Amino acid sequence: MLVTRLNSKGRMYKPNHMEMTEDKAIIYDVFCNDVLFGNPCGVVLLEHWACEDELLRVAQRVAQPVTSFVVISDEGYKVRWFSLSGEINLCGHGSLAAGAAIMSAHDLKQVVLQSEYGNIEVSQKNGLYQIMLPGWKSEPNKATAVLQHLGLTLLDSFATRDMVVVVESETEVRNFQPNFELLKKIESYHAVIVTARSDTDEYVFRYFAPNIGILEDLATGSAHCSLAPYWFDKIGTDKLSARQLSITGGYFEVEKGSVGAISISACVKERPHAGALLGVSP
Numbered sequence: 001m002l003v004t005r006l007n008s009k010g011r012m013y014k015p016n017h018m019e020m021t022e023d024k025a026i027i028y029d030v031f032c033n034d035v036l037f038g039n040p041c042g043v044v045l046l047e048h049w050a051c052e053d054e055l056l057r058v059a060q061r062v063a064q065p066v067t068s069f070v071v072i073s074d075e076g077y078k079v080r081w082f083s084l085s086g087e088i089n090l091c092g093h094g095s096l097a098a099g100a101a102i103m104s105a106h107d108l109k110q111v112v113l114q115s116e117y118g119n120i121e122v123s124q125k126n127g128l129y130q131i132m133l134p135g136w137k138s139e140p141n142k143a144t145a146v147l148q149h150l151g152l153t154l155l156d157s158f159a160t161r162d163m164v165v166v167v168e169s170e171t172e173v174r175n176f177q178p179n180f181e182l183l184k185k186i187e188s189y190h191a192v193i194v195t196a197r198s199d200t201d202e203y204v205f206r207y208f209a210p211n212i213g214i215l216e217d218l219a220t221g222s223a224h225c226s227l228a229p230y231w232f233d234k235i236g237t238d239k240l241s242a243r244q245l246s247i248t249g250g251y252f253e254v255e256k257g258s259v260g261a262i263s264i265s266a267c268v269k270e271r272p273h274a275g276a277l278l279g280v281s282p
Contacts, residue, residue: 030097031267033251038266056086068081096129193206202240207244221266224242
């Protein structure tokens with residue numbers, strides 16, 4: 001997580017209520033544990049929204065997989081997320097990073113982020129950060145013609161915002177070799193997720209989103225909006241753990257919430273002495 005602040009003209013702004021230098025980056029790993037490194041994220045706090053091109057330019061200078069932009073006003077905390085190639089919708093690790101930055105700055109235990117896709121509540125509980133996200137209802141997969149070319153042993157397939165492919169084992173998920181040119185042709189969905197049950201109370205997955213500039217995501221909170229409701233029903237439980245089998249790995253604790261929501265609990269860890277200069281120009 002990279003924390004800095006810009007004014008509406010793109011110049012560095014140093015708020016007197018936050019303990020940070022005006023050009024210093026603080027990096028956090030989200031969805032990590034003692035052996036899995038999770039997913040880093042940048043957070044930029046703004047006085048006002050800049051244009052989309054400027055937000056993308058800043059995200060590219062931050063140079064993290066995702067940068068969360070937050071405008072703090074009397075109306076609350078408004079958030080948008082950018083990958084290195086453009087704006088994306090509903091980023092779980094970006095929301096946790098933004099929430100952690102705000103809570104640290106203002107000594108809070110809970111914050112509600114306002115987005116175009118609804119409000120997102122982030123809180124601290126038992127040493128972890130917790131986020132409430134919607135559980136998405138599944139529907140038939142519209143890209144069935146592609147499935148036979150993925151080279152997987154298919155057990156099930158369904159769609160939400162994402163296309164989800166269920167396979168036999170953790171080994172098959174781990175060994176899957178994606179054809180990104182093929183995945184890019186699946187334009188109807190935000191991403192392709194390959195998943196399998198791993199243990200009595202655990203599932204594993206990998207997450208591919210080449211059409212939004214992320215070939216394979218490192219650790220993806222929003223994936224559980226698709227996966228958790230499916231595995232809750234299949235396994236017959238209200239609480240599960242999950243691992244993402246990316247190059248860095250990710251760890252999640254997911255639980256059924258109220259009215260179709262799910263909660264995700266995760267570690268958000270600062271990298272000691274990992275500050276870096278952002279160097280944003282007007």
